[in-house]
Amino acid sequence: MILRNQRRRRTLLASAVLAVATLFAGVAPAVQAAPEGRADVFIRDNTSDVGFEPSTGSLYSSPDIRVCNSPGTPCPADQPVVQGSTAYIHVFLNNPGPYGDALEKGTLQLYYTKQGTVAQWSSQWNYIGSATDVSVPYGVKRVVIPWKVPFGSHFCLLARWLSPTDLPTEGLSTATNTRNNNNLAWHNVNVIPFKIKIPQLRPIVFGWDGPDPTTVGDLVFTQPGRPFTGPGRITIDLGPDLAARWRAGGAKGEGIERVGETELAIVNPQRARIGGLTFKSGEQVDARLNFTAGAEAEGGQYTVHVTQVDQRGGEVGGVEYRLEGERQ
Template identity: 35%
Template sequence: MSPRLTRRARRSTLALLTGAALATLLSVTSATAAPLAGTTRGGVGTAAVADVWMKDHPDDVGLQPHSLNPIWESPDIKVCHTAVECAVSQNPIAGVRNYLFIKFRNNGPYAGPVVESGVIEVFRTPSSGGSAWPDDWVQIGWMAVPSYPGVTTVTIPWDDVPGPGHFCLVARWVSPNDPMTFQSPDIGVTVRNNNNIAWRNVDSVPLVAGGLVQTRPYTIGNALTRATRNSLVFSEVGAPLRTAGGRLVADLGPALYERWLAGGKAGKGIRDVGRNQIEIVDPAQASLDNLTLNPKEKLTLQLNFSATTVTKEPIAVRVTQIGPNSLGQERADLGGVRYDVTVGQRAG
């Protein structure tokens, strides 16, 4: 662990794990728990090589790298409002204690399932693509824990959640016998090439039919040291947004709107509605293209969701930043967010 992250970890310890609260704030469950007797690490005795991993995708089997997409919807990271694990990850509530449930496995393809001691660390950044690792990420907390053969779940409290409560999350396993072997300033490249780090960018958008617009921030970034041209690509999962009479408008703000104009107003499935706003007419296959970002630059836009019709069908819109990465690929997935949309009846 780098000195900077170590200092953060120590501060997190003082903030989260002081005194008798340790026993009640942190919990560990394991499907195949076993005693630590006979296991050694840190140069004492014979340390076995372990392969602890988390899923980037439901079909992930621990290979590094892999070609599964998207890699930023990890099923092994979950946010819940209580210390009892929820069925589906929830948006954190700002200003109060939430709980992080992190699932990891000690049965990876590169070593035998041996008991290993390590640390689970969790980080956050605003909902975005193109975030730089580790510079754009703030540590939420960490927990020292043994990893037994099988599947283990840890629970970490998350206090003082800043508003408005829309974040990307990263969890990673850190241990001397199972280190991250590939480092990149791109979080996506780092995650794809290390099976002991996982990334989750999922946001809920609860709408009321005919009700107020729900706004979600989205940041695009350039982790490289040269200017890059990027696209924002929209796609749908499940039922189309139009099933609920839905509308999606991206407010680019003055700076990003000027970049879009300078790039020739490039894109498809969109309509310029003025005042820096672009309507996403076809969320299933829309894009905003030729968006130039300066080195290490980040710009934030607002996504405005609304709907007119109640529906129980699952609706999700993915927004993905596509652009150059540190491996020299010019059209790489730099990260995105899946917005799970629900539309309910107006009260009264």
């Protein structure tokens, strides 16, 4: 059915957004009146996100960003990238959000940084490319931007939607920017094909992207769904610098076991924590994860989240690892 009355159409759209927000959040946030002529295209931070600012829930694995090997039909989930190859980043733009109701053209920008839980805007992000003069109708618009994958194969992605009536307000912290702006989305997803008993090593960086000179935080490991710990083994090599900070902070933690001078094993699949780490603003400290599958893991699929939280337990950022078993 086509709605001829534009005012009625807007009322129905606002009601639908409120209903979805109530479903996911329990109580719907107050909705600002949509100013005439303002657009509010948004990119979801997580599957429960309907565009309200600030968003709630996970920040770092936006379902509206996918990395595929083809520009055609979007892949159902991220595909591994290979340095030197061309990957295609599919971004899904949603219109309208709760703060506008207009059709408008704009620009979609993409950036990357090395895989980790933090990155300061904009000094620690690298430009990939843009799609300009993009018109977003009511509904969902898919935009594809090619990416010549640089050295390495483990990256974080950031998408920014810019239009004359819909611009983000940004500071140093990527996490804060993403939480407070519905036209920014962060996608830290690493796809790991594994074979039995062959270690899969993944670099990761931790740090602090806020303006405060220093902060203390924890690294938290969770495994939703079927746990990889058990059928497999996860260890983290903190490296000499981060390991020294951990010991200086009292070697705090839970669900972990020390297995080397700088290496810890994750032994609790529900929740493991490495606590009391101090970081300086703007720094990125290298560490390395090791995923090793046992025979029981053959052919399975697993998800592991590595999240950095601040002293209050607030999410700073993280990486989602999707492990997919290869048949022998």
